[in-house]
């Protein structure tokens with residue numbers, strides 16, 4: 001099964017994708033994660049993407065679609081894909097259809113996580129992750145049990161994304177409204193879009209998504 005998680009930055013796409021990976025053995029394909037890895041490794045793609053990402057603007061369609069193509073090529077055919085943060089433009093939606101056909105896959109669901117934008121800014125600027133294991137935390141909503149120590153692996157190193165500041169978040173949201181939300185009708189026409197309340201508790205969002213995938 002191949003699905004898209006769609007929603008503005010901070011809607012919980014990554015959190016829910018991680019849970020689906022755990023529960024269903026699916027694979028998360030996050031173009032944001034792939035780009036951050038490329039920036040860190042200072043690859044040609046990373047060098048090109050770094051400043052664009054810091055501004056909160058979108059990296060070119062060609063770059064992200066090539067990243068997805070490479071990941072799909074490397075994946076076992078039987079493993080379902082969760083597209084997280086891709087597609088983000090109409091051109092990417094068209095590319096994804098071509099890539100899915102090329103790799104013998106089809107799209108079963110597009111799950112849209114609906115959220116209140118003002119609450120999102122608070123969600124995003126407060127989030128941080130363990131630098132060692134990647135566990136996600138939040139200054140207000142999910143603190144570590146022992147201050148300064150990761151619950152999962154015990155590390156005391158944490159990191160924040162450089163684009164998780166209020167100004168960049170506002171740009172990322174404007175990009176979502178202008179370029180990503182308009183691709184919904186493309187999938188609605190196929191009757192594969194479902195909406196979930198992304199402001200609900202994490203477990204409730206997961207349960208709602210599971211319901212859709214079982215349906």
Ligand code: AMP
Pocket residue numbers: 009031032033035052053054056057058059060061064084085086087088092163172
């Ligand atoms: P994310 O982790 O999904 O919030 O993405 C972080 C940043 O990476 C975005 O603000 C964009 O600059 C870039 N990015 C991630 N995915 C895409 C995509 N599908 N198309 C264009 N840019 C992307």
